[in-house]
Amino acid sequence: MNLIPENAQEVEVNGATVPFYKYDKDGKVVYQFDSSSCGHPEPMINAMSGLQMLSGNELLIMINAKAPMGLFPKIEADFNFKVEDMEGGKFKITFTKKTKNDEATDFDDTGCAGGGGCTN
Structure with a gap:
């Protein structure tokens, strides 16, 4: 099952370990x-x-094996997120940036320690 739309173009994202794609939708x-x-x-x-790339009118879609519960507390001050079940046991998480000036998210905090634990 190909989850990347035909009009998507691969983009370079600083620090990423997987390909990212960019496209227009609605x-x-x-x-x-x-x-x-x-x-x-x-x-x-x-x-x-x-998430570091997002501005007000952009979305980030993450396809993952599990809902990343350890991520949500780290970003909830600055981002909205919606989790959807997909076919094949995967999850689609859609992120949008909240409209406020002060960012609370520590983008260098990529560890999974804490109350939520880490789920891939």
């Missing part, structure tokens, strides 16, 4: 990556790398 710029076959801590690293 008037918004979408960045997408698939970390479903990656082991710990790559999904967290790739999510943090992608």
Whole structure:
């Protein structure tokens, strides 16, 4: 099952360990990556790398083997996220940037220690 749209173009994302793709959908710029076959801590690293690029009218879509529960507390002050089940046991997580000036997210914090634990 190919999850990347035909109009997508690969883009370089600083710090990423998987390919990222960029495309337009419904008037918004979408960045997408698939970390479903990656082991710990790559999904967290790739999510943090992608989130750093987002501006107000852009989306980041993460395809992953599990919902990244350890990621959500780290980013919830600055980003909204929606988790959807996909066919084949994967998850689609869509991130959008909240509209506020002060960023609280520490993009260098790519570890999984803490209350939420790490799930790939």
